[in-house]
Amino acid sequence: MTIGVAGAGVVGQTLAAGLLKHRRAAAIGTRDPGKLAEWAANNPGAQVKGFADAAAFSEIVVLAVAGEVALDVLNVVGPAAIDGKTVVDACNPIGGGPPVAGGLSFFTRQNESLTERLQKAFPNAHLVKAFKSVGAGQMVNPQFAGGRPTVFVCGDSAKAKHVVAGICDAFGQEVEDMGSAEAAWAREPPGKPLRVPGVGKAGGSAHALELLR
Numbered sequence: 001m002t003i004g005v006a007g008a009g010v011v012g013q014t015l016a017a018g019l020l021k022h023r024r025a026a027a028i029g030t031r032d033p034g035k036l037a038e039w040a041a042n043n044p045g046a047q048v049k050g051f052a053d054a055a056a057f058s059e060i061v062v063l064a065v066a067g068e069v070a071l072d073v074l075n076v077v078g079p080a081a082i083d084g085k086t087v088v089d090a091c092n093p094i095g096g097g098p099p100v101a102g103g104l105s106f107f108t109r110q111n112e113s114l115t116e117r118l119q120k121a122f123p124n125a126h127l128v129k130a131f132k133s134v135g136a137g138q139m140v141n142p143q144f145a146g147g148r149p150t151v152f153v154c155g156d157s158a159k160a161k162h163v164v165a166g167i168c169d170a171f172g173q174e175v176e177d178m179g180s181a182e183a184a185w186a187r188e189p190p191g192k193p194l195r196v197p198g199v200g201k202a203g204g205s206a207h208a209l210e211l212l213r
Contacts, residue, residue, distance in 0.1 A: 003167075004029055004058030006051050006073055008036055010136045011090055012064035017043050018140030022170045029054030029077075055081040060088065060163065067093040067114050071121060083124040086160040088167075089115045090131040113184035115154060128155035128164045129184045134173065134208035141172045142208060148174045149208030154184035176211050 001024050005016040008030035019026040020043055027047035030036060036048045047057070055061045055077040065073050070091045074082070093106045093114040108114055119127040130153045131139055142149055151173045155161050165175040178184075 001025070001060065002027075002058045003060045003062060004049075004054035004056075005062045005064055006054060006077065007062075007064035007090075008032075008039075009064065009066075011131070011139070012062075013039055014136050014139050015062055015064060015090065015131070016046065018171055019167075020045050021140065024167075027054040027057045051076050052078060052081055055085075058085070060086045060167075062088040062090055063118075064090045067091040068095075070114060070118060074118060074122060079122055079124060082122060085125060086157070086163050087118075087122070087125045087127050088131070088164055089118060089127055089129045092132060113154070113181070115181045115184040119156065119181040126155065126157040126160035127181050128153055128157070128160050129181070130164050130168065138208050139171060139173075144208065146210060148172055148210075150174045150176050150211040152176050152178045152209075152211075154178050154181055156181050174211075 003019050003024050004027045005012045005019070006029040008028060012028060016026050016028040027049050028036060029049050029051040031051070033048045033050065040046045040048050049057065051073055061082055063070055063073065070089070091114055093108040095106055108117070113129070115127050115129040119125070130151055133152050134142065134149050138144070138149065151168045153161050153164055153175055161177055168175045
């Protein structure tokens with residue numbers, strides 16, 4: 001299984017390193033490959049490429065960029081590189097501007113998700129929302145006294161969600177299928193508590209959500 005991660009921020013680097021750790025062939029895509037020279041040196045086997053080359057290299061693509069540029073990055077990648085592939089949307093649809101009353105705003109409408117937007121723009125790709133209910137520092141082999149955190153996934157392809165569930169399981173996460181790409185509008189907000197500045201200050205990225213039954 002070859003996986004390309006489009007995005008060289010903290011989340012992109014964390015997921016790419018985790019994939020290598022769990023013996024997946026991984027490439028990380030960025031606009032400026034030179035900036036990742038040190039990261040690549042510390043992650044043997046990593047390939048650093050441009051966005052389009054990382055996607056073309058891969059059977060699965062992970063989109064891990066700022067939500068406001070997610071569509072732009074997929075347009076750079078182009079449909080030919082992702083048609084028929086599982087595309088993991090690990091982006092936050094966070095709007096610009098400072099926090100209001102301690103909370104960050106989303107640029108999506110109340111009944112619309114970023115995943116849905118991306119799926120409509122690239123109908124032949126298989127978008128799956130994932131990794132937005134856990135902080136970056138706990139995305140791979142999390143260590144919580146209460147057990148494994150829950151990753152909520154949404155997407156229109158059952159096969160693609162099954163593939164993503166396998167990655168999450170390898171990373172030490174439980175998976176809960178929450179429905180279609182359209183349904184992701186109701187699943188992205190559960191990540192909002194992790195975006196409250198006070199949570200970040202108190203615990204850094206050492207936080208996650210868990211579904212209790």
